[in-house]
Amino acid sequence: MTDTEDRQxxxxxxxxxxxQDIEQINVSxxxxxxxxxxxxxxxxxxxxxxxxxxxxxxxxxxxxERPPHY
Numbered sequence: 001m002t003d004t005e006d007r008q009x010x011x012x013x014x015x016x017x018x019x020q021d022i023e024q025i026n027v028s029x030x031x032x033x034x035x036x037x038x039x040x041x042x043x044x045x046x047x048x049x050x051x052x053x054x055x056x057x058x059x060x061x062x063x064x065e066r067p068p069h070y
Contacts, residue, residue, distance in 0.1 A: 001009070
């Protein structure tokens with residue numbers, strides 16, 4: 001092999017490794033994005049539930065209410 005061919009082979013090998021690394025990073029990022037989206041949905045649901053819990057409850061006087069049969 002000539003020096004040029006040897007250099008080309010090394011560059012192609014490095015490029016193949018880089019492509020594989022990029023694919024692995026892409027898979028990892030996609031999984032992390034999905035987890036983050038699910039976490040965001042859970043947090044939003046929890047925030048809504050907390051808002052409902054913090055709302056003042058209706059004060060009812062049982063002596064002022066009529067039973068349904070009256």
